[in-house]
Structure formats: structure tokens, C-alpha cells
Amino acid sequence: MEREGSRHDRARLPLFFLLLLAAGAGAHSRGAEWDGVVVTQADYQALRAIKHDLVDSLGVLRSWNDSGFGACSGGWAGIKCVKGQVIAVQLPWKGLGGRISEKIGQLQALRKLSLHDNHLTGAVPFSLGFLPYLRGVYLFNNRLSGTIPPSIGNCPLLQALDLSNNLLSGTIPPSLANSTKLLRLNLSFNTISGSIPSVVSRSASIAILALDHNNISGPIPASITKLGTLQILSLSHNQIGGTIPSDIGELSQLEELDLSFNAINGSLPSSLFNMSSLAVLDLEGNRLDGGIPENLSVLRNLSELNLKNNHLKGPIPSSIGNISSIDRLDLSENNFTGQIPASLVNLPNLTSFNVSYNNLSGAVPTDLSRRFNSSSFVGNLQLCGFSTSTPCPTNSPPPQAPPPSAGPSSRRRRHLSTKDIVLIAAGILLAILLLLCLVLLCCLIKKRAASKKKNGKPEKAGGGGISEKATASREVESSDIGGKLVHFDGPFVFTADDLLCATAEIMGKSAYGTAYKATLEDGNQVAVKRLREKMTKGQKEFEAEAGALGRIRHPNLLALRAYYLGPKGEKLLVFDYMAMGSLASFLHARGPETTVDWPTRMSIAVGVSRGLHHLHTQENIVHGNLTSTNILLDQRTVPHIADYGLSRLMTSSASTTVVATAGAIGYAAPELAKTKKPTAKTDVYSLGVVFLELLTGKSPSEGPNGEDLPQWVASIVKEEWTNEVFDLELMRETPTIGDELLNTLKLALHCVDPSPAARPDVEQVLRQLEEIKPEVAAGAKDDEPTEESPDE
Incomplete structure (x- = not known):
């Protein structure tokens, strides 16, 4: 039937x-x-x-x-x-x-x-080589294994082969040289080994060659410089050795050259700086030595120059100041000597700058010290003027030469003068006064502790304090070997005793530690994060990094107000308390009677983008774990990014654990599964997921059939059912927001592009948001709280 x-x-x-x-x-x-x-x-x-x-x-x-x-x-x-x-x-x-x-x-x-x-899964089909008209193969972001079939070279019309982000092994088949019309070859993010076949460079039309994040070894073939149409060459994160070909400057159309994190040695070829079209030059993490050529004025389009972590030496050329297009310059962790050229202050687009950990000396140009924080200059023992703790010596007359003779007559001239005696006596008196002040202070602390004990001050409810260790440390703090509380700026001041006696409520736990809402005795509230002790750096390194984080201030970043080091190794960080909680709870845990309109969502998106932009460009910090859970809202729903820079307080193994944890909750970019190293582009991916949360009202784990949120949204858009993506609350609003929703959705999908190179940077994201709804963007900026009043 x-x-x-x-x-x-x-x-x-x-x-x-x-x-x-x-x-x-x-x-x-x-x-x-x-x-x-x-x-x-x-x-x-x-x-x-x-x-x-x-x-x-x-x-x-x-x-x-x-x-x-x-x-x-x-x-x-x-x-x-x-x-x-x-x-x-x-x-x-x-x-x-x-x-x-x-x-x-x-x-x-x-x-x-x-x-x-x-x-x-499985292999790339060998039979693809039997297709005479095949022009494009796009199999990236899968779990394909095995080797690249050599038969693929039998496709004479092949223009694009993208097998990136799979599990492919073996070597690059030399037969690819037969694909003379190849425009794009992307084999990145696999485990391909062996050397780069010189025959690959026979493709006279190739524009993109991406072999990064593999196990490729051997030198860069000299024949690669014959690819006259090459625009992007990405060989980073491999085991490539040897030197950079001396005639690499013949790649006249090259826009991006990324050879970072290899074992390349030798000097920088002068022809490298003759490519007028070059925009990005990244050579970080190699073994390059020698100096930078002096005349760099030909590089008129260069926007990023990264020479970090090499063995380069000599002076920093003043001609770098002629490259007006440059916005990111990183020369840190080398052996550069001499002064920082004053010409660098003439770079109008410079937003990221780092010369830390070299052998530089002299004064930092005033304009640079104002635009960039001390982390851009630390590690140069003879460098001064980049912070209040490193003042440059004032001009003074040269010291007088010592007497030529040391005989009896000169000894008689060494008797102390009346002025010397007065100064010595004044110094002794001052030391005695300081000692008396310290004794008086200790007595006052002991008296206060005894008074509290005598009055029978009760333990607070809600857990009895920050932790058992913190509670126990109150007794120790009253003695001479107590804990250490370091304050930065803030709306109110408290003592270590005030903090440890506060009523504490657990707000949540993360890979870094446990967060508490602490209510002080005077009723003021702060947020306290107790870090996991075995995951943090030693005290000296911890204090240096915490001090740097405590100086960061931006209206969309959660301010670190103080930190406490307990006598038994406890480490507490004190932040402003955000009354509205996290963006995650604001969006996903509200009742049906509570709505979040489009202007509010847009202002949150703009605020988060501004905070992340400040981290990337002004603080040189990659967040690494941006989620809606660690975006906190004050009573005016102004967003504040939390947990930034905490990886600097942790050991390297602990930071890797945080990255692995982030990958399980839907915000991690696909490349993190292999690299384990967050970048600015992985932050942009996470930002895009947050945008999708604001647009859809769904959390990253709510995609149907096990899909993550970006994948689900992309599949709906692909089927041209775009309206089904948006939160119903937004669809009920006035129809005039339709174009704004669509444009924001396009921007979000751009941010979560599987290819890191295709994603915008945060500055571009912010600019597009402000173009989509300028009045909300302006309003978000006007409504930002000042540092004197972070939250009413």
C-alpha cells in the first residue's frame, strides 16, 4: 500500500x-x-x-x-x-x-x-583529482584526517584550496605545482610536517598562501620570492629555520607577512623594508639578530610592525618616525640600545607601543610616556621618565674632581664641617621621630583589636567572612607579622580588618577563584575575588602585576581598588560592586515581565566594545575569556568588563586552564582548540558571541541540536530566515529598528568568522556600531560614570 x-x-x-x-x-x-x-x-x-x-x-x-x-x-x-x-x-x-x-x-x-x-571526518577524497573543471574546494573547519591527496594536482583549473583547521598530517604534495591557476592555498591549523616544496611557488597567480600553525620545518624556499602576485604569506607557528630570503623585497604586492613563532635566524634583509604595499610585518618569537636598517621611509602603508622576542640589537632607527601609517609597534624583548627616538612622537596613528625589556637608556619622550603606560617601557634599567617611580635626574653641575693627593695634609681637610654635623644630627632626630610614630601606630592597632575582643564583636552571617583562612588571619594582622593591604583609588577607604570582618556572600566561582559580595561594617559594598593560591605567581611578581592592573581606569572596565596578601598566602582582589549583576543574568535570568529594549542592548554593545578597545590599544592586554558572565552592569546598565588581566597574576599552566575552560562554554574562537593562546582576534570572536546574545536573547549553549550560537545563527541566515534569529522582544518594537538589527547581525557574524584574519579589530567594530546607531553610541558615552562615582 x-x-x-x-x-x-x-x-x-x-x-x-x-x-x-x-x-x-x-x-x-x-x-x-x-x-x-x-x-x-x-x-x-x-x-x-x-x-x-x-x-x-x-x-x-x-x-x-x-x-x-x-x-x-x-x-x-x-x-x-x-x-x-x-x-x-x-x-x-x-x-x-x-x-x-x-x-x-x-x-x-x-x-x-x-x-x-x-x-x-575521514580523508579528503582522492577522487577530487578526477574532476577536470574543479575550481574551488572549501573544507575548512572540519575534522578531516589523513594526508592531502597528491591527485589534487591533477585539477588544472583549481583556484582555491582551503583545508584549514582540520586534523591533516603528512606533507604538502609537490603535485600542487601543476595547479598553475591557484589563487588561494590555505592549509593552516593542521599537523602538516616536512618542508615547503619549492614547486609550490610555481603558481604564478597565487595571492594567499597560509600554512601557519603546523609542524612545517626547513627553510623558506628562495623561489617563494618569485610569486609576484602574492598578497598574504602566513607561515607562523611552525618550526621553520634558516634565514629570510635576501630578495624577499621582490614581492611587490605583499600586504601581510607573518613569520612569527618559528626558529628563523640571521639578520633582517634590507629588501624587507622596500615593499611599499606591506601593511603587516610580524616576526615575533624568532632568533633574528643584527639591527634594523636605518632608512625605512619606503614603507608608506605599514600599520603593524612586530619584532618582539628576538635577538635584535643596535639603536632604534629614527626613520621609523617617518612611517605615519603605523599604529602598532612592538620592539620588546630584544637587545636594543640607545635612546628612544624623539621622532616616534610624530606617529599620529600609533595606538599600541612596546619597547619593554631591552637595554634602552635615557629619557622617554614626554608624548610617549603620556600616551602609553609603564608596561610599554619596563625592563630597561637605564630608561627613565615613563612613570612617577622612574624620574629622570635633574640637571646638576658635574661633581668636583677629588684632591690629587691623599697625604697627611689632605686628611686634615676631611674633618667634618659645622654644616655636616647639623645635617647628621637632623637625620638622627628624624629617624627617632619615625620610630616613635611606628610604635604609636602599633599600639593603636593592638588597642583597637583588644577593644573589639572585649566588646564581644560577633561573627557576621552569610558564611562568616571571606573564607576560613581570611577569618583566621585577623588575629595575625594585629601583630607585627600581619597581612598587607594595598589601596589604589576608590570611592571609600577601608582597613584590612574592615575587609576581613565584612559580611560575605558567594556570588560565583570561576577558573581564577571565588567571587564574594562583601558588605563592610559601614554598609558600603565591594566585590572580592579570592584567587586560588596554587595558581598564582610568587609574591614579588604578583605585587608588580597587581600594581599595574590597579592603575587601569576606564568607564567600561571594572576597577581594581585594592588587593590583600594574607600571612598564610591568601590573595584577595577588591573591586567595585556592580548592583545589576552580570549581563548573562540580565538577559537570560529575568522574569517574563521584564523587557530589555534595543537602545539598552545597543548601549551595552557599545560600552563593552569601548572597554575591550581600551584593553587592546592602551593596555596591551588580551582578555582571553570574555563572556556575558564577566560583563557586569551598574544600576544604570553601564557595562564593566571584569576578569581582564588576571592571567598575568597566574602561572602559565593556570592560564592554559582558563583558556580550556573558556572553550567549553561557547565563547572560544575555533583556533583556540589548537593554539591555546588567546589573541586580540579571539577576543573579537567572543565579542561577536556577546553581540549574538544581545540580538537573539539566547545564551551560547542554547543552539538547537547541539549547535553553538554562531553556527545556529549562520545556518538560519543562510536559509534566508533571518527574522527568526532576533529576540521576539526586539521584533515587537517599532519597525524602524529593522535595518539596525540586520546591520548589527552582519557585524556580529563578521566577528565570529572562523578565519581569524577575516575578523575586524575592535576599533573597526566600534566604528561600525557608532555608524549603525550614532545617537545611542553618543548617549552611551555621555552616560558613562566617572571614576569618582563608579556606582550609586
Whole structure:
């Protein structure tokens, strides 16, 4: 009966389509041209085999029916045809698992294969090399393993091959040299080994060559400099050695050169600085020595120069000041000597600058010390003027030469003068006064502690204090070996005793430690984070880093107001208390009667972007774990980013643990799974997820069928059901916000692009937000609280 029903269902189709179906079968048998509505029998069989090997958990391939009807007329998802032959299979972001069938080689007219951002396993099909018209292969962001099939070099029209972010191993097949029309080759984020084949450089048209984050070794082939059309060369995070080819300057169209984190040695070729189109030059983490060539004025488009962590020496060329386009300059952790050139103050776009840990000397140019904090200059023992603790010596007359003789007559001239005696006596008197003050202070502290004990001061409710160790330390603090409380600025002052006697309520736990809401005896409230003791650095390093964090101030960053070091190793950080809690609870834990309108959400997005922009450009800090949980709101819903810079207080192994934890909650960029190293671009990815939360009202773990939020949103947008993405609350508002929602959604999807290079930086994000809704952006800026009154 079921078969009869199926036959009747087909009979009820319009006669026109039934005739086309019949005509199609006859045409295939005769080898005639098709009209593009019915797929050929060979391609139909290939597609059925492809479907059989895929795991379709979302039902995307439900439209691939048994009859083949509709395959070439838009009825089959992801299939495009010409004259009945499949020319494109495009199914990205569909949650597909399983393997790619070798039967794909039967689609003889196939031009494009796009299955990126799925969960595919197995090997890259060898049969791809049997497709003479294949132009684009996009299989990135899957779990493909095995080696790159050498047969891929048999595709003479291949223009793009992107297999990045998979589990591929083996070497780069030399046969790729046969793909002379190749424009883009991206094999990054795999475990590919061996050397870079010199034959790869035979592709005269290649514009993008990305082999970063692999295990590639050997030198950079000299023949790579013959790629005259190359625009991006990314070889970072490999094991490449040798020197930079001396004639690399022949790459006249190169815009981005990233050789960071390799074992490259030798000096910087002078031709490297002759490329007028170069915008990004990143050589961090190598073994380069020698100096920087003096004449750098040819680099008129350079925006980022990163030479960090090498063995470079000599002076910093003053000609760097001629590169007006530069906005990021990092020369830290080298052996540079001499003074910082005054010409650097003439760089109008400079937003990130670091010369720390060199052998520089002299005074820091005043304009640079004003624009950048002390972390940009530390580690240069003879450098001065970059902070109040490193003043430059005032001009004074040179010291008088000592007497030429040391005989008896000169000894007689060494008797103390009356002035010397008066000064010595005054110094002794001052020391005695200071000692008396210290004794008096100790007596007052002991008297206060005894008074509290005598009055029977009770323990507070809600846990009895910050912790058992902190409570026990109150007795010790009263003695001469008590804990240490260091205050920064803030709306009110408290003692260590006030802090440790405060009523404490646990607000939450994270990889860094436990957070408390502490109510002081006078009723004021602060937030206290008790760090995990075994995860923090030693006391000396901890105090230095905490001191730097305590000086950071921005209206959208949670201010560190004080820290406490207990006698038994306890470490407490004290912050402003935010009355509205986290953005996560504000969005996802509110009652149905509470609504959050679009201007509020937009002002939060702008505020978070401003805070992150300040961290990246002014403090040189990558957050590494930006989530809606650590974005806190004050009573005016102004956002304050928390937990920034805490990795600097932790050991390196503890920081790695935090990154791993972040990856489990939906905010981590895909590359973090392999690199374990947060960057500004991974922060942008997390920011994009926060934007999607504001737009959809969903948390990152709420995507249907196990999808993460970016993947779910992208799949809905791909199917052109964009309105289903937005929170219903927003859709009920005035229709005029429609364009603003769409533009913000586009920006969010741009931020969560799987490719780090494709994501904008925070400055671009902020600029676009301000263009989308300038009045809200301006209002968010006007409503920001001042540092004197962080939260009413």
C-alpha cells in the first residue's frame, strides 16, 4: 500500500514536470543536452552515494529524494546544475557528520565543493583529482584526517584550496605545482610536517598562501620570492629555520607577512623594508639578530610592525618616525640600545607601543610616556621618565674632581664641617621621630583589636567572612607579622580588618577563584575575588602585576581598588560592586515581565566594545575569556568588563586552564582548540558571541541540536530566515529598528568568522556600531560614570 501511495503521489504532480522527468531519462540515454531541471543518472547516483556516507542530524538532506526530481531546479539543498550536471555542492554550516564519499569523483562537471564548518571526518577524497573543471574546494573547519591527496594536482583549473583547521598530517604534495591557476592555498591549523616544496611557488597567480600553525620545518624556499602576485604569506607557528630570503623585497604586492613563532635566524634583509604595499610585518618569537636598517621611509602603508622576542640589537632607527601609517609597534624583548627616538612622537596613528625589556637608556619622550603606560617601557634599567617611580635626574653641575693627593695634609681637610654635623644630627632626630610614630601606630592597632575582643564583636552571617583562612588571619594582622593591604583609588577607604570582618556572600566561582559580595561594617559594598593560591605567581611578581592592573581606569572596565596578601598566602582582589549583576543574568535570568529594549542592548554593545578597545590599544592586554558572565552592569546598565588581566597574576599552566575552560562554554574562537593562546582576534570572536546574545536573547549553549550560537545563527541566515534569529522582544518594537538589527547581525557574524584574519579589530567594530546607531553610541558615552562615582 505504501508503494501504491507513493506512485499516486507522483501522479498528482503537474503533467509538465512528469513529462520533463521522462524526457530527462531518454535524453541521458541518448547523451543529448539537458534543460537543467532533471539531473543526469550518473550525477544522481553519485549524489545518493554522497548522502549515504554523510550523517545528517539536522535533516538538511531530507530534500534529496529518491526520484532525483528537483535536484537541478532548486529542490535539493545545496545543489546547483547546468544542463542537468551538478556544478556545485554547497552545504556549509549544516551540522553534517560522516565522510565525504569517493563517489564525488563521478560529478564530472563539478566546479565548487563547499562543505566547510561541519563535523566531517575521514580523508579528503582522492577522487577530487578526477574532476577536470574543479575550481574551488572549501573544507575548512572540519575534522578531516589523513594526508592531502597528491591527485589534487591533477585539477588544472583549481583556484582555491582551503583545508584549514582540520586534523591533516603528512606533507604538502609537490603535485600542487601543476595547479598553475591557484589563487588561494590555505592549509593552516593542521599537523602538516616536512618542508615547503619549492614547486609550490610555481603558481604564478597565487595571492594567499597560509600554512601557519603546523609542524612545517626547513627553510623558506628562495623561489617563494618569485610569486609576484602574492598578497598574504602566513607561515607562523611552525618550526621553520634558516634565514629570510635576501630578495624577499621582490614581492611587490605583499600586504601581510607573518613569520612569527618559528626558529628563523640571521639578520633582517634590507629588501624587507622596500615593499611599499606591506601593511603587516610580524616576526615575533624568532632568533633574528643584527639591527634594523636605518632608512625605512619606503614603507608608506605599514600599520603593524612586530619584532618582539628576538635577538635584535643596535639603536632604534629614527626613520621609523617617518612611517605615519603605523599604529602598532612592538620592539620588546630584544637587545636594543640607545635612546628612544624623539621622532616616534610624530606617529599620529600609533595606538599600541612596546619597547619593554631591552637595554634602552635615557629619557622617554614626554608624548610617549603620556600616551602609553609603564608596561610599554619596563625592563630597561637605564630608561627613565615613563612613570612617577622612574624620574629622570635633574640637571646638576658635574661633581668636583677629588684632591690629587691623599697625604697627611689632605686628611686634615676631611674633618667634618659645622654644616655636616647639623645635617647628621637632623637625620638622627628624624629617624627617632619615625620610630616613635611606628610604635604609636602599633599600639593603636593592638588597642583597637583588644577593644573589639572585649566588646564581644560577633561573627557576621552569610558564611562568616571571606573564607576560613581570611577569618583566621585577623588575629595575625594585629601583630607585627600581619597581612598587607594595598589601596589604589576608590570611592571609600577601608582597613584590612574592615575587609576581613565584612559580611560575605558567594556570588560565583570561576577558573581564577571565588567571587564574594562583601558588605563592610559601614554598609558600603565591594566585590572580592579570592584567587586560588596554587595558581598564582610568587609574591614579588604578583605585587608588580597587581600594581599595574590597579592603575587601569576606564568607564567600561571594572576597577581594581585594592588587593590583600594574607600571612598564610591568601590573595584577595577588591573591586567595585556592580548592583545589576552580570549581563548573562540580565538577559537570560529575568522574569517574563521584564523587557530589555534595543537602545539598552545597543548601549551595552557599545560600552563593552569601548572597554575591550581600551584593553587592546592602551593596555596591551588580551582578555582571553570574555563572556556575558564577566560583563557586569551598574544600576544604570553601564557595562564593566571584569576578569581582564588576571592571567598575568597566574602561572602559565593556570592560564592554559582558563583558556580550556573558556572553550567549553561557547565563547572560544575555533583556533583556540589548537593554539591555546588567546589573541586580540579571539577576543573579537567572543565579542561577536556577546553581540549574538544581545540580538537573539539566547545564551551560547542554547543552539538547537547541539549547535553553538554562531553556527545556529549562520545556518538560519543562510536559509534566508533571518527574522527568526532576533529576540521576539526586539521584533515587537517599532519597525524602524529593522535595518539596525540586520546591520548589527552582519557585524556580529563578521566577528565570529572562523578565519581569524577575516575578523575586524575592535576599533573597526566600534566604528561600525557608532555608524549603525550614532545617537545611542553618543548617549552611551555621555552616560558613562566617572571614576569618582563608579556606582550609586
